[in-house]
Amino acid sequence: MTTRPTADDLPFALAPVLRGRFPGAESAEIENWTPSPRGLATETFLFDLVADDTTVSLVLRRPPEVALFPDYDLLRQVLVMRRLADTTLPVPAVRWLDRDGTTLGSPYFVMDRIEGSAPGDLPSYHCAGLYFDAEPEQRTRMWWGCVDTIAEIHQLDWRKLNLDFLAFPQFGTAPLEQLIGYIESALAWASDAQPPALRRAVQWLRANLYEPEHITLCWGDARMSNILYDSDFHVTGVLDWEIAYLGDHEADLAWMLFLDWACSEFQDTERLPGTPTRAETIARYEQRSGMPVRNLRYNEILAAVLLSIPLLRMAHRLQLPAEIDVTAFCAARIEQLLTEGPDLDH
Structure with missing residues (x-):
């Protein structure tokens, strides 16, 4: 080679x-x-x-x-x-x-290459970059563009598209059971030193398994920084499909909301004017997808654990010192979600 x-x-x-x-x-x-x-x-x-x-x-x-x-x-x-x-x-x-x-x-x-520009995550799009520089109504358009894209993905027929290879049959029979099994295995592979919050989260996810009302193609990395926008802030490209899988339709919405929390509240940063609220986002998604949102807390905990896998792997391979905790925001959100209870589903 x-x-x-x-x-x-x-x-x-x-x-x-x-x-x-x-x-x-x-x-x-x-x-x-x-x-x-x-x-x-x-x-x-x-x-x-x-x-x-x-x-x-x-x-x-x-x-x-x-x-x-x-x-x-x-x-x-x-x-x-x-x-x-x-x-x-x-x-x-x-x-x-x-x-x-x-x-x-x-x-x-x-x-x-698809022409267009994307907001960034580092630094937070609430602090710099395309989203920060936009006018409030343009931010709203970008946000809804992402939500509408998620809804469009979930309305696709993954069976007709021959996307069944995205399942994890080695970890169980039902899609959510398979995903939790995959996460447990991947966390053990990523690092033998997992933060207590992650271990607690996996136990909670396993104990609270449910049967999703809809199984859809999940983008896996649903966020504005994986969308390209034109000069009028309309969607021109949908990128980064590395972690696409079959799962509960709510998972992508939860991922988007979790990362927005990480880009705002976790960093003590105000969400910019024009950014729709959590409740408005849920309502928009339900209206555009035709699917109800009932298990958002579960899926946001799932998102925090899933994102921890590459972060733990990176920290382990780079041998980062213990005081540098790259999964701190994931653990913080897990603790918050487990403490605050199911009201966050609405």
Whole structure:
């Protein structure tokens, strides 16, 4: 296998591959090579392939050097995007997937780049960036764009789309039971030193298993920073399908609300004017999806535990000192949700 190039060396290794893949691109050059800060689980690079008077805007994605999920597989996210290609969701078109890694030192795939901008998470979008700089009515439009996208995903027929491979049958029979089993296994894989709040949360999730009213395709990483918006703040792209799975339709809404809590209340930051309330968000989702929200607290605890997996793995592999707790916000929300009770479902 070819040695894995560094981020700086990668365009030089990629250029001859692209010249062979694109007809008439024998003299093409890579320009505007830019590492993307988005996401933890996959390295992402934006670039232009320029040949004569033709420019093609592309994206390359490859695994990080240290996997943050035990079952990480580029094929999984590529299959999801390809099977969503004929839906109304604006997902990137995948050009090709190289799974053996002999060419560039690791598996990778190349996809078309969708134009648009996204709010960031670090720093919080309530403090800087696209969302912060927008007017209140534009923030509302971005927020509803994310909620409406979640609702649209949940209305898809995952069986007709052949997305059954997103289940975890090795961990049980019912989808929620499977997901909890996967989480328990993944946490043990990520680190042998799990914070007490996470252990307590998994026990609570297991003890309070229920049968969801609807099983849907779950985006898995449902947040505004995984959406591209045009200059009028309408949705142009829906990104990052690494942790898509089959589960309760409420899980994506809970993920979005949990991360907004982390970007605001946890950081002692005021939510910006124009940001809909929790209650308004739930009502909008119910209206657009046609599905009731009854187990949001459960799913928000689930979101906090699921997000802890890559964070624990990263801390463990980097051997971060004990005083640096990258899962502190997850644990804080878990404790808050378990203490405050089921009223947070409304």
